[in-house]
Amino acid sequence: MSAFSLEPQQVAWCAELRTLAAERLRPPAEKGEPGRVNRALVAELGRLGLLERLFTSGAVDLCLMRESLAYACTEAETALALQGLGAHPVHAHGTPAQRAHWLPRVSEGTAIAAFALSEPGAGSDAGALALRADAETARPDGAARWRLTGEKCWISNAPEADFCTVFARTTPGAGARGVTAFLVPADRPGLTGAALDMLSPHPIGTLDFDAVPVTADDVLGEVDGGFRVAMGTLNLFRPSVGAFAVGMAQAALDATLAHTAGRDAFGGKLKDLQTVAHQVAEMALRTEAARLMVYAAATAYDEGAPDVPKRAAMAKLLATETAQYVVDTAVQLHGARALRRGHLLEHLYREVRAPRIYEGASEVQRGIIAKELYASMEEAP
Template sequence: MPAFSLEPAQTAWCTELRTLATDRLRPLAEKGEPGRVNRPLVAELGRLGLLSRLFTSGALDLCLMRESLAHACTEAETALALQGLGAHPVHAHGTPAQRDHWLPRVAEGTAIAAFALSEPGAGSDAGALDLRAEAEAETGGGPARWRLTGEKCWISNAPEADFYTVFARTTPGAGARGVTAFLVPADRPGLTGAPIDMLSPHPIGRLDFDGVPVTADDVLGEVDRGFRVAMGTLNLFRPSVGAFAVGMAQAALDATVRHTSRRDAFGGKLMDLQAVSHRVAEMALRTDAARLMVHAAATAYDEGAPDVPKRAAMAKLLATETAQYVVDTAVQLHGARALRRGHLLEHLYREVRAPRIYEGASEVQLGIIAKELYKDIDTEGESQ
């Protein structure tokens, strides 16, 4: 079962990805400016054929890519993931014209994609979007037209992306049922933005929409059915957020095993202290458990299982919380050296916090899990 063991070819591919990340991607990442889109890095991901695999691979392969890259170069992992997140709605729901125009450029690494869902008042509550898509009066029987007005916030790759998958409210008061997904090129009049300086060195910003024009030709999927586009994308990418977290956890674990086996302390090595070795064992236990749950969720997605939302939420929740624990413990066992700017663990410590929030905070994942557990309860049998 792929959920419990990988095929030799998959294991070899993961090893190859780690080598590529170390030798070809990390040098480009180190030359990038924190908080900005690193276009040379994205272009190299395209040359290596990794971006094109976003549209040809299943969820498990996506997880293997993200974990392997994260182990050696978190910046490369993030660049790959953001391309996939922003472009997947176009791949899954776009018209032939939309796909033909944008997806080859995304695969080549020459066009930067972004997924614009969150707002200042609607982060994890995607059904509470306020960005308005106000319909214009139809003239001459042409395609339907709207004007987008409002703000998006915490948007990865903003404001430097070349196009955005934007979720806007087309029917007021309809909750999740009144949201439409639009493909919005960055050069549309009225669309501006600004970067946000974050703890982790990711390119994140805000977008302001001042009557940005869109038409029926820009719709992804169906009008008022954009929530399905968003949730379908998140169900695919949530397990792979877990894979990103597992990659960071494994990197921290590997560094800790090396450090504790070499560090002299109290007449022996640090690993000889039972309090230390048991904590390292706990780190390994939790990392492997998270990896298995991520693989199981991804396999369920690839097989079209009915419980994907629950499995995806469980995988994302367990893996991101686990990575936080493992990296924090690694810092503790390394001591002050891990806090120096430029140390691997200093970098991972800043990177590991955000995944517990984005694509649905941990508390939201618990809500999804609970909802899925209770949705099939036979209320008629409650009194039995």
């Protein structure tokens, strides 16, 4: 497919997803408790076959799902995305046993996954992780064993997840090259956590590791190869964070078009004021530009292009900053009604802020883009 247009069947699928989100996913979403994992909603995503597509589709399909669900039900979009983020390392790097045990349950919506990378002192700087994986004395069977000690913070689906992809330092002083990814079931002794009360209504919390035991059977990928696992996951999900943002921006834009076309103001309609019409045009322009960059980055990922890190960072940066602008402008054009609890834009205003921070803040994305640009210059003949 072209990076700049969707096939008719993809357009039709997006419309179907919006309908499913409104009719099948919004009811359980509305019954959920803000800041808690909504297992009924996740189960419905499983019944609809959407969670299974996390492991059978490419980046473009992931973006189509996230944009379409975000447009009609942000809670459903977030539940889908968090399942994918926590379970993708198992799908991409897990052993046959790990995959056979966990992926069917994630696909069915009966197991909740978490991606445990950030720490109190290491958010966007993943190479500065401090969670220790202390090697135990060699056992007679020769199998490697570690004890995880430390804290993770700002972890989606924590502490309610059934298993976590956990990144811990196995080689002190080695920076990004000394981190290992582990699959840690929630029932391991020494693993506890607490929920955090956040501005956006996502399930986010802390995880505390008090000598939590892990073995070679729990490693995802290779020992000291966890940074590759983390960055590979983020390169896939960063463009789709952009798709989430585009879905929210489009919802805000459509609401603004309807409001300004029907609202009486100064002897005409609000849309008749040039300053309003130009603001709406700017909202549409930025939303479409962000959408094109998101799908260009997703296409590059699916095609195995060498510049995926740069494109993924650009897509997330542009789309999340754009969505913040579009939703804020929509609130301004709606006036006080948009600030009332329960209004679509009040909801989007709380939802839209977090994506500029998680999975790499906007400042980090700019750093990645600059680094990739200078690296490509040095590699040029």
